[in-house]
Amino acid sequence: MTAVVELEGVRKRYGEIDALAGVSLAIQRGEIVAMLGPNGAGKTTAISVMLGLRRPTAGRVRLFGLDPTDRRARSRCGAMLQESGVPPVLSVREVITLFRAYYPAPLPADRVIALAGLEDRAPARVGTLSGGQRQRLYFALALCGDPEVLFLDEPTVGMDVEARRTFLDAVRALAADGRTIVLTTHYLEEADALARRIVVIDHGVVIADAPPREIKARIPSKRVHFDTVAALDGAVLEGLPVTAVERSGSQVRLLTAEPEAVLRELFRRGVPIADLEVAGADLEEAFLTLTARPGRPP
Numbered sequence: 634m635t636a637v638v639e640l641e642g643v644r645k646r647y648g649e650i651d652a653l654a655g656v657s658l659a660i661q662r663g664e665i666v667a668m669l670g671p672n673g674a675g676k677t678t679a680i681s682v683m684l685g686l687r688r689p690t691a692g693r694v695r696l697f698g699l700d701p702t703d704r705r706a707r708s709r710c711g712a713m714l715q716e717s718g719v720p721p722v723l724s725v726r727e728v729i730t731l732f733r734a735y736y737p738a739p740l741p742a743d744r745v746i747a748l749a750g751l752e753d754r755a756p757a758r759v760g761t762l763s764g765g766q767r768q769r770l771y772f773a774l775a776l777c778g779d780p781e782v783l784f785l786d787e788p789t790v791g792m793d794v795e796a797r798r799t800f801l802d803a804v805r806a807l808a809a810d811g812r813t814i815v816l817t818t819h820y821l822e823e824a825d826a827l828a829r830r831i832v833v834i835d836h837g838v839v840i841a842d843a844p845p846r847e848i849k850a851r852i853p854s855k856r857v858h859f860d861t862v863a864a865l866d867g868a869v870l871e872g873l874p875v876t877a878v879e880r881s882g883s884q885v886r887l888l889t890a891e892p893e894a895v896l897r898e899l900f901r902r903g904v905p906i907a908d909l910e911v912a913g914a915d916l917e918e919a920f921l922t923l924t925a926r927p928g929r930p931p
């Protein structure tokens with residue numbers, strides 16, 4: 634079966650920067666794939682190349698087995714990109730009606746509005762929407778053509794908790810209909826909540842491509858911070874399931890994928906712990922350890 638998206642050795646160079654430095658990837662029909670990576674990793678460039686909006690410097694790109702600029706391929710796609718523009722004086726429903734008119738077999742306007750959670754804002758002018766509502770409108774516009782594949786570039790930026798929940802439910806419903814979803818995000822939690830496959834991109838290369846469970850085990854996504862009150866013998870921190878240990882006076886900072894196991898072991902060793910804090914690690918920092926240890930078993 635022809636892959637929906639196929640990249641083979643794709644490079645994209647902007648001046649001195651290799652935004653994509655040799656990416657090979659195939660996405661099959663019905664997959665939900667999250668491309669995860671820090672700022673500047675190459676996620677937006679990858680989506681732009683898949684959609685034929687940017688030409689790769691080298692390598693091969695196929696969308697439904699065709700050149701991505703081919704209208705027959707493009708008409709089967711919906712895209713929500715970071716910089717979209719919509720006339721501010723039209724109402725939400727008017728813009729949706731306008732976009733639907735571009736497609737041969739659009740989704741009904743009410744279904745688009747409901748999927749995007751815009752029922753209350755349908756009569757409102759686009760210019761009066763909040764940032765999060767505007768994101769929902771862009772999502773609605775990506776759906777108008779009843780696309781077989783949806784490309785969503787950082788779709789939840791600016792959405793509040795409720796809007797994100799509506800959005801995640803809508804994406805799941807669309808995927809359940811057999812659609813293919815490709816989205817980018819900075820958030821491991823979001824990738825995990827939606828995708829069955831996570832492609833981690835860093836510095837223009839794919840550094841991991843696996844189901845969320847495997848990625849979570851490999852990315853030290855939690856930071857454990859505590860105060861040992863008194864000076865500590867460093868040996869007591871050896872052999873913990875961590876990827877980084879930082880000490881500054883009595884302060885200890887650990888990077889780990891398994892905070893519970895780390896804490897269990899610290900308590901077992903009788904390490905005095907005060908001011909304990911467990912928080913999500915900075916993804917950039919986590920990626921550094923992932924790149925530094927390629928091939929590390931999950």
Ligand code: ATP
Pocket residue numbers: 647648650651652670671672673674675676677678679819
């Ligand atoms: P973010 O999460 O910040 O959106 P990203 O993973 O989507 O980042 P890209 O936007 O693909 O990353 O950018 C990859 C690299 O290419 C960055 O170093 C960026 O500065 C550079 N880049 C992107 N577009 C251009 C352009 N039009 N001209 C020059 N450099 C560019």
